[in-house]
Amino acid sequence: MSGVGLKLSDVRFAYADWQVQFDMDVAPGWFVAVIGPSGAGKSTLLNLVAGFEQPSSGAILIDGEDVCALPPARRPVTMLFQDHNLFAHLDIHTNVALGISPALKLTAADRDRITAAFDRVGLSGLERRRPGELSGGQRQRAAIARALVRDKPLLLLDEPFAALGPALKNDMLDLVAEIHREGHMTVLMVSHDPQDARRAASHTVFLDEGGVVALDQTKALFARKDLAGLKAYLGA
Amino acid sequence: MNRESIFAFGGGGLSLAIIWTVIAGAFAALVMTAAGGEGPSATLSDPYLWRVVRFTLWQAALSTILSVGFAVPVARAFARRRGFAGRRVLLALFALPLALPALVVVLGVVEVWGRTGWFNGLAEVAGFEPALNVYGLSGILLAHVFFNLPLATRLLLAHLDRVPAENWRLASQLDMPATAVWRFIEWPVLKAALPGAASLVFMLCVTSFTVVLTLGGGPRATTIEVAIYQALRFDFDPVRAVTLALLQLVLCGVLVISAGRITGDMQAQPSLGKRAARADLDGWIGDAVVIGLAGLFVLLPLVAIVTSAVRSDLARLAVETAMWQAIFTSTWVALSAAALCLILTAGLLSAVRASQRRHAGKPFFEWNTDVAGSLILVMPPIVLGAGWFVLLRGVGDIFTLAPLVVIIVNALMALPFVLRVLGPAVAQANLDHGRLCASLDLAGWNRLRLVDWPVLQRPLALALAFAMALSIGDLGVIALFGSEDFTTLPFLLYQRFGTYRIDDAAGLALILTVYCLGLIALADRVRGERRKVTG
Incomplete structure (x- = not known):
């Protein structure tokens, strides 16, 4: 698109x-x-x-x-805010997955897209971290990964x-x-x-x-x- | 309107309907009883009634002057001395009296100031007659000052803490002596804070029930609330109770309106910016004496509660079925009241949230929630209880319906406090996550499960504990509705206290205290998101 x-x-x-x-x-x-x-x-x-x-x-x-x-x-539309782009109590994989399904119902293809998005923004391997365990830049990268999977x-x-x-x-x-x-x-x-x-x-x-x-x-x-x-x- | 909004507004509407029904039901019952027959006019001309009203205002005025008057030097001393060891602990102790069940505090005051208490004992050793009689006005004042001096101190201190650092820097640059600092910085701040603090203390003393019931109660020392109780429980004179209840309602309404919004600017806020060193701090001895005396005044009754409980025969109490029965009753009543309170609050807040999202004019639910919240503060539980007592009298046996009434009234009592805990938490969560949830289509069950529940767990636990502690420590409604078959922990404690079985009372007081404080401590430990993270 x-x-x-x-x-x-x-x-x-x-x-x-x-x-x-x-x-x-x-x-x-x-x-x-x-x-x-x-x-x-x-x-x-x-x-x-x-x-x-x-x-x-x-x-x-x-x-x-x-x-x-x-x-x-x-x-x-996807919008990135100055802060609070992520839910602090959920790990960033879940945060990104919410961009696909608000009920967190994911197919295998969805999971592949999430993996690819994390790859694309350079956060591979950090999927299970919570926002609090990441730097400010990494948090915004995670938000961009969600924008990627939302594909708006x-x-x-x-x-x-x-x-x-x-x-x-x-x-x-x-x-x-x-x-x-x-x-x-x-x-x-x-x-x-x-x-x-x-x-x-x-x-x-x-x-x-x-x-x-x-x-x-x-x-x-x-x-x-x-x-x-x-x-x-x-x-x- | 989408399905979620309909759900939220439905829940909010139901909550409001329940709250208004309970308040209006009590009110209608009072007015109708008062309107029937020639009772009220006869009661209104009864000199007893006006003696009660006069005493209510008189003791409240004295309590307020003493509490707030002493709080001014104490708060100033605390504001001047920020570094001394034990300051934090002392200030934390100052928060304790209001968290303790009033009966427990009364017991501590009696232990220290009573006829055979520490103070009179000391006086005797020193060769004086034991002069202080704790039953009557002096005891009521002591207990009220014990409650409210620490409260007023913390309120005033919070205002002093908010003086910007620049003011202190300026003061030291201009080499202001302590008198000038008092005149130009401290007093203006305190003067602005005094009306709020004084009106809150006055209100608390006007509606004080347990203290006056236990330490006063004679014809010379009865307040309106206690007179309502006596009229219903002893004299079976509902018309007089109704007249008194309406008087109390008018009085509280006038007080609240004249004090402006009592829930306004009362909470301590952390001061922004770095604190500046002060240069006007000569003469530490004066501050030390003030802080020491205030500390002793608050500390001694607390110590007395513990020592007398240790002396009491806890082992014998432990095998008493009456005590276990009371604990059991208190627990399920408190749990039900807290659960009901949380459900009502959840309904109100979800409606408020939904109405904010549609931001159209002045949100109806926000307004109603505010009004219901403050109306409950104006309507003392004993008045609410009295209304339903009179109403249910015609329906059937009051004492079979007693648990239900106590649960509902306790739930409503806790509502303003629970709203104050949960309201800001919900608003903040919505501020942080509202737009994100809207853009991700996170709504209804998914939002509740994934966002609201994890974020609000902690304030929810705190609210539940507060509501339970409030219900467990309450001796207002239960004094009206309690019986042999329906005895809560405070009711049992009051019975033992009233029959001068002070040892039993001390043991029960300790159990009650541990129960209440334990609940709050437990809620404080609930795992939740403590870290503030910007994602």
């Missing part, structure tokens, strides 16, 4: 006296970094797409189909690597970029660091004050001089 397109048309959402309004068109297979100052609505954008927040109006189209009425589990065409990353050191973060970005290149997913990644966007993302969208300011190829976006908000954000 290759990635799917994502389109938000006039998606509105309000919380207390704060509101957002998104219009955005992401082509299949893009790796989009989502940047912008805090309060710009980066996490809200991902929560809306994943179904953890309900827009008050507008449409969210994944692969041309409006998913607004669907609960999170029925959307073709749209991957949302809500700063899952923000707590990692620079070298480890780059490793994780490279891993995600590889998985993306292998043709499996369209990716949306929230980040606080423009370096992350430059390293991994084909495209970058800049959000400010609850709306999309610009979506362009990463290099082109960072080269733009006409956006006052972007200049203020980057501080350059």
